[in-house]
Amino acid sequence: MKSENEMAGATALESGKxxxxxxLPHEGGVPGVAAALELRNVTKLFGQFKAVDDVSFSLSPxxxxxxxxxxxxxxxxxxxxxxxxxxxxxxxxxxxxxPSALEVRHRLGYLPEEKGLYKKMKTWAIIAYFxxxxxxxxxxxxxxxxELLERYGLKEFAExxxxxxxxxxxxxxxxxxxxxxxxxxxxxxxxxxxxxxxxQQVMEDLIRDMARHKRTVLFSTHVMEQAERLCERIxxxxxxxxIFDGSMAEAKRTMPCRVRLETEDDIAPLRNLAEVSxxxxxxxxxxxxxxxxxxxxxxxxxxRQDSDPQIILQTCFGQRIRLKSFNQSEPTLHEVxxxxxxxxxxxxxGNE
Amino acid sequence: xxYAFLVAWREYAExxxxxxxxxxxxxxxxxxxxxxxxxxxxxxxxxxxxxFILVDPSRGLAPAIEAALEKSYQxxxxxxxxxxxxxxxxxxxxxxxxxxxxxxxxxxxADAQSLETFxxxxxxxxxxxxxxxxxxxxxxxxxxxxxxxxxxxxxxxxNPKADLPSIAxxxxxxxxxxxxxxxxxxxxxxxxxxxxxxxxxxxIVNAQARPPAAAPRPSAPxxxxxxxxxxxxxxxxxxxxxxxxxxxxxxxxxxxxxxxxAVIQQVEHTYVPFASLNPKKEKGQEAxxxxxxIRQWAPSAFVYLLWVAIFAVIQMLLSNTxxxxxxxxxxxxxxxxxxxxxxxxxxxxxxxxxxxxxGAWMAALFGMLSWKSGGASELVGQVFVVLRTSNLVPVFxxxxxxxxxxxxxxxxxxxxxxxxxxxAQSYMAVITLLMMVPLMTMVFIPKDPNGPLARVLxxxxxxxxxxxxxxxxxxxxxxxxxxxxxxxxxxxxxALWMAGRxxxxxxxxxxxxxxxxxxxxxxxxx
Numbered sequence: 001m002k003s004e005n006e007m008a009g010a011t012a013l014e015s016g017k018x019x020x021x022x023x024l025p026h027e028g029g030v031p032g033v034a035a036a037l038e039l040r041n042v043t044k045l046f047g048q049f050k051a052v053d054d055v056s057f058s059l060s061p062x063x064x065x066x067x068x069x070x071x072x073x074x075x076x077x078x079x080x081x082x083x084x085x086x087x088x089x090x091x092x093x094x095x096x097x098x099p100s101a102l103e104v105r106h107r108l109g110y111l112p113e114e115k116g117l118y119k120k121m122k123t124w125a126i127i128a129y130f131x132x133x134x135x136x137x138x139x140x141x142x143x144x145x146x147e148l149l150e151r152y153g154l155k156e157f158a159e160x161x162x163x164x165x166x167x168x169x170x171x172x173x174x175x176x177x178x179x180x181x182x183x184x185x186x187x188x189x190x191x192x193x194x195x196x197x198x199x200q201q202v203m204e205d206l207i208r209d210m211a212r213h214k215r216t217v218l219f220s221t222h223v224m225e226q227a228e229r230l231c232e233r234i235x236x237x238x239x240x241x242x243i244f245d246g247s248m249a250e251a252k253r254t255m256p257c258r259v260r261l262e263t264e265d266d267i268a269p270l271r272n273l274a275e276v277s278x279x280x281x282x283x284x285x286x287x288x289x290x291x292x293x294x295x296x297x298x299x300x301x302x303x304r305q306d307s308d309p310q311i312i313l314q315t316c317f318g319q320r321i322r323l324k325s326f327n328q329s330e331p332t333l334h335e336v337x338x339x340x341x342x343x344x345x346x347x348x349x350g351n352e
Numbered sequence: 353x354x355y356a357f358l359v360a361w362r363e364y365a366e367x368x369x370x371x372x373x374x375x376x377x378x379x380x381x382x383x384x385x386x387x388x389x390x391x392x393x394x395x396x397x398x399x400x401x402x403x404f405i406l407v408d409p410s411r412g413l414a415p416a417i418e419a420a421l422e423k424s425y426q427x428x429x430x431x432x433x434x435x436x437x438x439x440x441x442x443x444x445x446x447x448x449x450x451x452x453x454x455x456x457x458x459x460x461x462a463d464a465q466s467l468e469t470f471x472x473x474x475x476x477x478x479x480x481x482x483x484x485x486x487x488x489x490x491x492x493x494x495x496x497x498x499x500x501x502x503x504x505x506x507x508x509x510x511n512p513k514a515d516l517p518s519i520a521x522x523x524x525x526x527x528x529x530x531x532x533x534x535x536x537x538x539x540x541x542x543x544x545x546x547x548x549x550x551x552x553x554x555x556i557v558n559a560q561a562r563p564p565a566a567a568p569r570p571s572a573p574x575x576x577x578x579x580x581x582x583x584x585x586x587x588x589x590x591x592x593x594x595x596x597x598x599x600x601x602x603x604x605x606x607x608x609x610x611x612x613x614a615v616i617q618q619v620e621h622t623y624v625p626f627a628s629l630n631p632k633k634e635k636g637q638e639a640x641x642x643x644x645x646i647r648q649w650a651p652s653a654f655v656y657l658l659w660v661a662i663f664a665v666i667q668m669l670l671s672n673t674x675x676x677x678x679x680x681x682x683x684x685x686x687x688x689x690x691x692x693x694x695x696x697x698x699x700x701x702x703x704x705x706x707x708x709x710x711g712a713w714m715a716a717l718f719g720m721l722s723w724k725s726g727g728a729s730e731l732v733g734q735v736f737v738v739l740r741t742s743n744l745v746p747v748f749x750x751x752x753x754x755x756x757x758x759x760x761x762x763x764x765x766x767x768x769x770x771x772x773x774x775x776a777q778s779y780m781a782v783i784t785l786l787m788m789v790p791l792m793t794m795v796f797i798p799k800d801p802n803g804p805l806a807r808v809l810x811x812x813x814x815x816x817x818x819x820x821x822x823x824x825x826x827x828x829x830x831x832x833x834x835x836x837x838x839x840x841x842x843x844x845x846x847a848l849w850m851a852g853r854x855x856x857x858x859x860x861x862x863x864x865x866x867x868x869x870x871x872x873x874x875x876x877x878x
Contacts, residue, residue, distance in 0.1 A: 080683075080860075083686075083687045085683065085686045085687065085860065086860075101687075102690065105687065105688060108687065110683075110684060110687035111684075112680065112683035112684055112687075114680040114683065115680065116679035116680030116681040116684075117679065117681060118366070118679070118681060119679070120366065120369075120370065121366060129358075129362055130684065130688065132358055133355060133358055133359075133685070133688040133689060134688055174684075177684070178684070
């Protein structure tokens with residue numbers, strides 16, 4: 001395992017600058033460092049159905065990238081193409097610098113969406129088996145299996161068959177099996193599904209740990225809070241098309257900033273501000289009906305892009321609008337997702 | 353390739369640990385053993401003694417019948433004694449002491465002369481005493497076999513002087529098991545009653561040419577010798593009595609015509625020995641012996657073994673493939689190994705399991721053979737000789753390999769598209785039906801190994817392994833041998849190639865299994 005000094009190196013890599021002409025968007029970080037994974041114009045058809053439509057992106061080594069999208073968007077298909085379980089109809093995929101994932105399969109780790117284990121095999125044996133399939137020797141694999149099981153709290157289950165494990169534990173084992181051989185690029189399809197909050201935290205730490213050691217992680221999830229916490233980079237795919245590719249900050253900037261304030265006074269001056277694009281009477285927040293003072297109204301203001309919410313405050317003070325409360329919130333990833341994907345997803349749902 | 357081996361090794365190691373494997377391993381030999389032993393044991397122990405009543409007012413036939421039944425019983429005793437000696441006594445050595453004559457080994461229960469000697473010398477008691485010094489320590493005591501048929505007296509309530517029809521009527525309740533008769537003071541069931549009319553001599557059918565006018569009219573059953581029994585499924589008593597009666601009638605006839613019965617018997621025992629020779633064998637070796645018999649029938653045994661082996665192993669392959677698909681482990685596997693490597697690993701891992709099972713069964717078979725024949729361990733020796741000198745074992749190996757791979761290709765295709773064993777059933781039904789044909793023709797082919805049926809079947813690739821195995825020692829024409837082998841090889845390779853493509857696509861799909869036509873399209877497109 002690498003030392004903590006790597007941490008500094010890893011964080012330096014993530015600068016997320018905008019695309020320069022001639023470059024692929026968001027190659028991320030230091031130009032000249034080969035991308036861990038690169039897709040160019042990848043398309044996959046199943047008969048007439050376009051599961052993946054002209055998708056291109058690039059991941060830099062040591063980054064954590066969230067692969068988000070509604071059900072049936074094409075995430076799993078894209079992932080399978082990366083791992084060469086399926087072949088694209090057109091486009092190229094470069095994995096760790098090689099045109100075929102098979103050439104570098106020992107350096108890849110994969111956790112599929114549908115989880116399964118050999119029921120009768122012992123826990124350590126399964127981890128060791130998959131590690132040997134990735135090129136480790138039997139002895140090293142066995143040692144590693146026990147090491148991982150101990151580190152992640154499954155020591156007592158090492159000799160038990162996997163059907164003695166609960167679903168969450170089984171999933172942990174599977175994740176361990178996918179990283180036992182210390183791969184450089186790890187692709188996790190819904191790693192958090194079925195895990196309790198404690199184990200989810202454990203997984204998050206594991207992912208962060210990997211990134212710290214300059215491993216690249218691409219994971220898909222429906223749990224937006226986790227993606228928010230972990231990812232520096234987001235890929236949003238819907239109906240086969242990549243509709244967003246950028247850093248977390250950029251994603252949030254696509255949503256207008258919102259300010260919530262409570263006041264008895266007339267807010268007309270605020271409406272006239274250039275920065276304010278919309279004003280709404282905000283619905284009362286849950287359970288706060290009693291706290292609201294008589295006569296005061298809660299307002300929700302939508303600000304235009306790149307506006308500074310401080311203008312509102314200043315205007316309030318300047319116009320003597322007395323504030324009972326003032327709240328400026330960043331949009332959540334959930335809201336971003338709904339906004340970007342919502343119309344697409346509804347289109348899709350409407351067709352079914 | 354290394355990965356194919358890893359996959360194969362895992363399949364083997366994991367399967368060998370399962371209970372199913374060990375059950376299958378022991379089950380087949382156990383079934384074989386039981387199906388041989390149980391009927392024999394039942395025959396020996398469970399068949400009840402049949403009690404019968406003999407009514408013969410003229411006493412013309414009764415003595416003959418009784419004598420014949422006694423003789424038959426003594427034959428049984430002799431056979432049992434010989435078996436006992438074989439199991440529990442040390443063999444006769446050529447010691448200085450003169451051999452007591454005759455000894456048990458000299459007697460043959462099938463030979464009438466031997467039987468007479470046995471009885472004349474004192475039967476069981478005499479020969480058991482003779483055996484005594486040679487008995488092994490701890491040998492169990494001799495268990496005399498039970499008499500199969502025991503005569504009992506007419507119940508006292510029935511008048512022996514009455515006419516036969518009335519006696520028959522009165523016996524009916526006993527025969528129907530409604531009442532019991534007595535045998536040595538113990539009430540027993542009456543199995544049969546034989547009633548011989550006093551004028552039975554009038555019923556004798558004579559083969560001598562007679563003027564048609566004097567030909568006897570077929571008489572009513574009431575005038576013939578009557579055998580009454582409610583049990584129609586055990587004909588032994590009736591057959592023995594019939595034999596005894598007819599022998600006695602004939603003896604009387606010989607006498608009536610002035611022929612000496614003893615002379616007749618001697619004449620009947622003369623014979624000319626025949627030597628069976630095979631022209632295909634080398635000079636000097638032409639005599640047909642047990643080895644040749646074994647050689648003639650061994651291929652059938654191998655065909656059966658081949659069939660069972662292939663059938664059992666492909667079932668394992670099917671359930672294994674479907675399990676891996678249904679618990680979704682297949683996707684992780686495919687990120688580490690190619691579908692080709694996965695397929696090969698499975699094929700060989702499961703084949704290894706199959707071969708282990710076959711090996712165990714054969715060992716069990718040999719063990720059983722040698723245990724059963726005991727003293728005739730030369731039989732086992734002969735079998736080994738045949739195996740070593742003939743081409744049976746390598747032929748078996750080749751046809752098992754190719755046959756298994758070919759059928760395995762079909763199974764992998766089916767297994768990769770089905771999500772549960774249930775979905776696979778309709779495909780498997782077809783395969784099972786097709787595989788019935790070699791089984792049904794298995795016995796016929798060695799009788800005519802190079803005939804039209806055998807040749808036609810040999811050229812159908814799915815039947816080639818079984819049919820050619822069956823013809824293995826019958827010197828099939830070279831064109832058949834080489835041609836069918838080449839065709840089989842080509843078919844196997846094609847099947848495996850197509851299975852590979854179907855496997856690749858099917859293994860990741862869920863949902864309804866596709867129709868056969870669509871599977872073919874997968875295999876052939878691009």
